[in-house]
Amino acid sequence: MDRIENLDRLRTVSQLEVNKFCDFIGEVCYYKLDSGNRATLVMTDYTEHDSLPIVEGEGRVGGKATILVTLWDEHCEEAQRLNVGAGMFLLLKNLCCKLNKSQYIELNMNGFRGKGYQRSQPVQILDPKDALVRDLRLRKSRYLHGLGTDTPGTIYAQIAARSMRASSIVATATPAPIVSSSSSRTRDISPGPLPETTTVSTSKTVQEPQDLTHILKKETESLVKVTPVLRPSTSPSRPSTRHNPSSSRALLLTGLLTSRMELECRNDASDDIQYLRLHACVVGFEPEHIMDFSFASCSNCGYRYGPLSDDKPPNKCPSCRSGSGGVIFKYSFMLKLMDEFQQTFNVYVDNESAITLVGADAANYIKKSERLAELKQKLARIGVMDGGAFGGRTKSSLESPIYFDMYIKLVKVASQSTTISLSSSLPIKRSISQEYAPNTQCNSEFGDGDFPLECLDYSTQPSQLLSQSQKRRTDGSDMVENSKRPCSNSNRATGNNHSRTQGSVLQRVNEKALADFEAFLVHTMIK
């Protein structure tokens, strides 16, 4: 069960708009049960809003950074039940931002009265280590160091600006390179150690001095002006010599979200995050139908419905029997990528990354055919088309696959077992044979497939991740079995599909041993 259905609804204090609904993550400064049906909280996320009172005083979060939050009725009860108190980080869903009589904004979570849309777990206490709290804690840290509150609006604006700048330099689509030609890497930001990155497939490699994070940091330093607080200032951005305007085939196909990634690296004190920069093309994908890149799950219990392309699922959730909870849609799919050295990587694309990649939320594509058309149009730009990667193209075009730039995030897992799969770590409420029709043979590799929360939390140790997988694997054994199949919707013409490719495990195709990483496509978007 996810903590949050849709990150798009999240707002910081500074981003609040009057009369709009949002989700909010904040720290409790003060909590009081006012009456039987009302709890009053003062919260902060260390951002400020003009329509808030200036606060001063010892021990208080100063400035216009604290907001009154009222939880009504059942939400008040829930807060009581959870023993909410000062110092906790809360995730609150579906708050309404109102202007009060003093013309200050405040947040209300109103009781459910049959109108609107009921959220699952609208009041949640978040672990301080939770990735959802990461940004807030960073802002808090800045604040406690006397650096004032931070405004994510500004940061996001900077990110967008940097991203534009970065992508205009590096994001190109090039013809298939000649393997072993060093010139195929002239697009790189740094002439330095990048070729090594594509050799990374075992934990050994990343423990070497030129580990990915460092390589990455070198790269991003050349692109991004970093605030001195968080890292020593760096030299100004290089001139955009990398972009090759003389090539008529050069297209701005994808935008690299270098800044976001750089932020993640910077925020990760333990250097746990590993990234791999790829210039790669899609040679396969799963599930078979793009329609099934989106799946429905019960918003009450998180139960995952079968593929959209299957028969209409029951009205009531088979798991919790809730007929009113409704469903939400999320992306979950896998791309088989091949880089310039013909190494292939199975890369999961979780909901959040997919939204970034294609620029739109997942939807019920059975009903929203125009949305499906948009999705297909977008994905076609990177060669993902129904009928297989590059399906529907002429044979000659297969020889010119569509290369695009991306960073993939690597999540370490144990390497010994051939049955470890993140897909099996998520709750499966009915058997695979029921959930997936036999003819959709590759769906099972995805399981519930939404970005596992453990992976969002970079502070989670790989061993924990693994043990959770193992713990919850008991009812997914046939899925594990199925996941031994390679990504089946591949372009066989590449001749690179002989690997024991296994679900979510990143693997170099020419190696017998499974690699040590799960990989997630992140930080790129199709333009």
Add this chain to the structure above:
DNA sequence: GGTTACGGT
């Protein structure tokens, strides 16, 4: 299988 909110300081 698709949407909205008052109330008390």
